Amino acid sequence: MKLAIKLAYRNLIGAGLRTWLNVIVLSFSFVVIIWMKGIMVGWDHQAKTDMKNWEIGGGQYWQENYDPFDPFTLSESHAAIPVSLNDEITNGEIVPSLIVSGTIYPQGRMQSVAIVGMNPHQSIFMLPTEKLDTTTSAIPAIIGSVSSRNLKLNVGDYVTIRWRNVNGMFDATEVVITGIFSCNVPSVDVGKIYIPLEKLREMMSLKGEATILTFREEQSERPEITGWSYKNTATLTQSVDELIQTKTVGQSIFYAILLLLAMLAIFDTQVLSIFRRQKEIGTYIALGYTRREVVGLFTVEGAMHSILAAIVSAIYGLPFLIWMAKSGWTMPIEASEFGMAMAQTLYPVYSAGLVISTVLIIVLVTTVVSYWPSRKIAKMNPTEALRGKLQ
Amino acid sequence: MENTSIIKIEHLTKSFPMGKSKFTALKGINLTFGEGEFAGLVGPSGSGKTTLLNIVGSLDVPSSGEAKVLGESIGSLTAKGAARLRKEKLGFIFQSYNLLAVHNVFENVEFPLLLLKYTAAERKKMVMEALDWVGLTDKVKSKPPQLSGGECQRVAIARAMVKKPSIVLADEPTANLDAANSHNILQTMVKLNEELKTTFLFATHDEKVINYLRRKIFLKDGNVDQDEISTN
Ligand SMILES: Nc1ncnc2c1ncn2[C@@H]1O[C@H](COP(=O)(O)OP(=O)(O)OP(=O)(O)O)[C@@H](O)[C@H]1O
Ligand SMILES: [Mg+2]
Numbered sequence: 255m256k257l258a259i260k261l262a263y264r265n266l267i268g269a270g271l272r273t274w275l276n277v278i279v280l281s282f283s284f285v286v287i288i289w290m291k292g293i294m295v296g297w298d299h300q301a302k303t304d305m306k307n308w309e310i311g312g313g314q315y316w317q318e319n320y321d322p323f324d325p326f327t328l329s330e331s332h333a334a335i336p337v338s339l340n341d342e343i344t345n346g347e348i349v350p351s352l353i354v355s356g357t358i359y360p361q362g363r364m365q366s367v368a369i370v371g372m373n374p375h376q377s378i379f380m381l382p383t384e385k386l387d388t389t390t391s392a393i394p395a396i397i398g399s400v401s402s403r404n405l406k407l408n409v410g411d412y413v414t415i416r417w418r419n420v421n422g423m424f425d426a427t428e429v430v431i432t433g434i435f436s437c438n439v440p441s442v443d444v445g446k447i448y449i450p451l452e453k454l455r456e457m458m459s460l461k462g463e464a465t466i467l468t469f470r471e472e473q474s475e476r477p478e479i480t481g482w483s484y485k486n487t488a489t490l491t492q493s494v495d496e497l498i499q500t501k502t503v504g505q506s507i508f509y510a511i512l513l514l515l516a517m518l519a520i521f522d523t524q525v526l527s528i529f530r531r532q533k534e535i536g537t538y539i540a541l542g543y544t545r546r547e548v549v550g551l552f553t554v555e556g557a558m559h560s561i562l563a564a565i566v567s568a569i570y571g572l573p574f575l576i577w578m579a580k581s582g583w584t585m586p587i588e589a590s591e592f593g594m595a596m597a598q599t600l601y602p603v604y605s606a607g608l609v610i611s612t613v614l615i616i617v618l619v620t621t622v623v624s625y626w627p628s629r630k631i632a633k634m635n636p637t638e639a640l641r642g643k644l645q
Numbered sequence: 646m647e648n649t650s651i652i653k654i655e656h657l658t659k660s661f662p663m664g665k666s667k668f669t670a671l672k673g674i675n676l677t678f679g680e681g682e683f684a685g686l687v688g689p690s691g692s693g694k695t696t697l698l699n700i701v702g703s704l705d706v707p708s709s710g711e712a713k714v715l716g717e718s719i720g721s722l723t724a725k726g727a728a729r730l731r732k733e734k735l736g737f738i739f740q741s742y743n744l745l746a747v748h749n750v751f752e753n754v755e756f757p758l759l760l761l762k763y764t765a766a767e768r769k770k771m772v773m774e775a776l777d778w779v780g781l782t783d784k785v786k787s788k789p790p791q792l793s794g795g796e797c798q799r800v801a802i803a804r805a806m807v808k809k810p811s812i813v814l815a816d817e818p819t820a821n822l823d824a825a826n827s828h829n830i831l832q833t834m835v836k837l838n839e840e841l842k843t844t845f846l847f848a849t850h851d852e853k854v855i856n857y858l859r860r861k862i863f864l865k866d867g868n869v870d871q872d873e874i875s876t877n
Pocket of ligand 1: 694
């Protein structure tokens, strides 16, 4: 094997330009695949972190009727907070929020909105709820930057909100925008307006009630509480995994095409070199190789393209990948249009596993592609190979 | 005589498929070679010289009959067994040198020793000795494309001889060389034959080579026509 590697190396270097063209094409696959996969891992990481920071904390209890995809359930999805959680709520380890459906009238237009009551002193979410801690003539409210753009509302603007109270009657009041936050999680921003929890409870006559209870820390295990269903962060971020999964499938097709092109080049080189180097093959056999060993020799030679490519990739790819991880990749399209937690600039994250598995897969595929045409050698007649007359 | 015979060919035939029929290139050859011979298969083109040499070299197998080389029956060797025979006991010299172009002179000569797993120190010593035999110690770093035809063939001789094989098989070794170079390499081979007792078996129709042979086996249409042993 050592001899085969030495021979393969000399033959490849001896082949000059042809080798380097193959190696560069192949190294391109290495770098692009690792980069794109790194972006996906980085995105997954960023999306989950953003969700934890802005929306789900370390897990939640949902009032059992609450369904974020069905706004009509909102009128039913509230209940008194279980007394067993009082301590944790008092010391801020759990933040309750109440969600009701309402309507907002910016500049006389009408738009439905979820009104979220949130404790101004909470410190689990990055929401600037301290901006709700003011006394004004109207109820203070904060909204996200996308909502601000859509509703044409800025800090200091007054706007009417309307909701249906417990008696089923419509009620209305004025709120004043005291803060606008910018956040990558669309569901935190779009269609939501945040006001102080106690104010909302008052408006709804739902004293001591909540829709969602959010934990600060990731919970290992929580007891069942009747009327509430526990959701850990894995469940709550499942949609991210699913979306990334579908994106990954799309990317895999791209990787396959990229690899296919590189493999075509390797395959072509192998076929040509087996045809052109018949005399050399015959010579190896005359010197004491079996034909199978010569097949091995040519396979190692082809496979070595991928090793050289890995080295070349490291030379120019490493600085590129590190630079990318540092300065991030700013997407050419508007991130907020993605409908999921996605930052405009993504920072790729490369794990050892990612790099190793990419290298292993490429080396393996190259080996197979090199072996395939080399099998022909096993059927060659050594005397004809020596004469170099095979077709 | 019997116990020193290292090649023994009996009733050997070799035929090649030719379309629907077959072409018989060797038609019942009987030959015995002893240790240290300097012999050649001589004959016109197509008489079967290369075919016979290839069978002795375990690169091909007989269609019928027997070819025993160093006690091994060529027809019944496995691929591995044949490869081992070539690796350990046989040296080849070809008309077109067949050097490995990406390797320098030293590496070309070293190659058979790598297959035989000699240590680096042993290899160095043996390669330099072999290059000394052919007078090329000053070209160790050159690559084959930079050498003349005569030099290439001398490297090929060094490569064939470096492991001190029992038998060297040389198919038209002078066909690409001018007269001066032909004499030079033939003298080298005669010297090695005398010093190392290596058996040389040629296939040739070159008069210059024939003049050096101590035994001339004339082949004609796949048969041994004459077997001449010089007495001097
Ligand atoms: N693989 C093969 N298939 C078919 N016929 C072959 C094959 N090898 C050799 N022959 C035929 O066998 C005969 C002997 O060939 P061989 O190469 O042994 O001749 P040779 O004496 O070495 O001739 P030359 O002096 O031209 O090298 C020739 O007629 C040749 O065409
Ligand atoms: Mg011939």
